Amino acid sequence: MSPSNRAARDENLAEASEAVCRMGSMMLHAGTGSYRVKAAMGRVAQALGIDQLEAQVGLTEIVVTTRAGRSFRTQVVEVPAPVVNADRIAALMRVSLRAEPGLSATVLNRQLDVLVANARHYPTGAIVAGAAAACAAFAFLNNGRWQECLAAAIAAGCGKLVQLLLRRLHLNHLVIIAVAATTACLVYMLSAQLLQHLLPTAENPLHEAAFTSAILFLVPGFPLLTAALDLARFDFTSGVSRLLYASLITLAAALGAWLVAWAFGLTPGEIEPLGLPAGVMLLVRVVASFVGVLGFAVTFNTPMNAALAASVIGAVANVGRLAAVDAGWNPLVCAAAATTLIGLLAGWFSQRLATPRIILSVPAVLIMIPGAATFRALVAVINKDPLSGLSNGFTALGIVIALASGLVIARMLTDQAWLSQTPSWTHMPATHAQEVLRERARRTGRAQPRAFDPDGDGNGSS
Template sequence: MASLSLEEQNELTRIAVRGGQILLQHGAESRIIEQVTQRFGMALGADNVELSVSSDAIVITTRFGERCVTTTRRCYDRGINMHMVCEVMRICIMLEKQLLDGKQVKKRLNRLTPYKYNRWVVVLMVGLSCSSFSHFFGGDWPVYITTFFASSCAMILRQELGHRQHNPFVNFAAAAFLATSIASIGVIHQFGANPEIAMAASVLLLVPGFPLINAASDMLKGHISTGIARWVFATLLTISASIGIVLSMVVTGVWSWIV
């Protein structure tokens, strides 16, 4: 059996936990975090890797012979970004195939930066997708256009508030308020045959689908506490959006929200 000094074990533990931290910060499900972190540790020479994943922290223990090293990292939410998840998994595979050594893996992990699409492309695509849903629900072209502008403006507001690090619950409530208020104009002035459809379709960008899917996946795969934490977070986001919608209806006096 190859020897592994305490310093080398400390270093491989730091590398493995860094990989798991990036995965957790960018929305990977708990089972993937667990598997990839263990693969990092084993590929770097550890006999065994055990870890505990929570909603905002990761604890890892590497064992070599009779010696154990444990470390903990706090994981602040960086937003869902599958580019970062894929990059960490790619580095892990390259390490397992011995295309990278420990120092190279550490440098690559530290150099990783989230890839982000052009903000105006995102606004355009969100507007088109929400307005397409309005068409699917039976809306005509005036409803389609109303939904496009309402959802696009809501997405711009989300981006601005997110860039300024505002609370995500405030972000969702404000975006829902703006989208519903703009769509309400279509109802007041009767843009299209069923302008009420725009009020429902324009807030679909606020559905927290990814957190809900991760929550269900975590609970089904045995990570109950993390899954419940993610489910509660997604539920609070939904409630925040609902508050924004209701406040807009109170202000505008338009309560016709049908699909």
């Protein structure tokens, strides 16, 4: 090969590699897991003419080697701390699924430019309201009464607003979480006491047990669950870093809550179950689960059709889990069975809503996270009460592991790529979404679209 031809080939590989890395960095920053990042990069790499792609994906960095013929290129990409954006995850997956051989780096970059320019689905007020609704639902599901639910909603709304405002200042992520948690807990205490004075008929507020519901909007659901999925595939680089990140976020939130608890002299406790009739309890649990999942989905910028689907999935699975626990079943078995059902339902809905299953399953699972037990464990450790810390800590850890296990089981039952140990990212098995697109092209006699169509109807699934 002449030097000029070799230089042209190397330049084409460099352009293609840059485009692939941009796809990966956008996926990673949107909050999705390592597996989806690599799969999306592999699809566009194959369409760009890259023979082989090897990648290591962490929480904030990607190391990529691309090969074409005898040429190769290695790049390191750094990404800011992830901010969950479910709509962008879905849009990027559609871009990767529609990538066909002959795609150019210029066209791919143009498609990504369109996504960067897209505005968020919901204004700040809607995101704040979503956090408030989710935490009010959490308070009820944790046996809170109406005044605790109302105080949790007010507090979570204020805490979420503070978090959004501080994020614009580009402060340290842990500082933002700690300040938001402190704000939410402080507002909860003040709101609960104010309600008691304004409403003489209100019962004494159960601060010790209920005020942790006000900070559950800070639960790092996406990093925690994607860490479990990555570890299940022995992707320790991504899984361990995400797990550590989720632990640090949880610790920062717990420290903010502990500071308020210490100032008011509170000791975390548990609330006795509400004495509602069985039929009423079932109905209210359905509503609370639906609203809670919907609130989380809105804060993740999930499109409304997908948010409603996730809410239905979460309500069905969570109410069934709670009923089984009330009937005396093992809570860990109930948690694993519930998330297995969530994974299966999310896979079914994802094929009909052009939506990756992760943005359906994570909000639905978050309503089951044992936030109160986790907080009690951390406070007990801070207060030098190791027995209580171990008891609550193992309770919370067991539930989280069971929740993650259910999602892993569902993925292995429905995704053939999960049955292979190390897939080739440029030769991934065809997804059902790609098969649907090919069948539509065959019926209409038209080629599949190579360029991203923001109004297209392709079925994206992962």
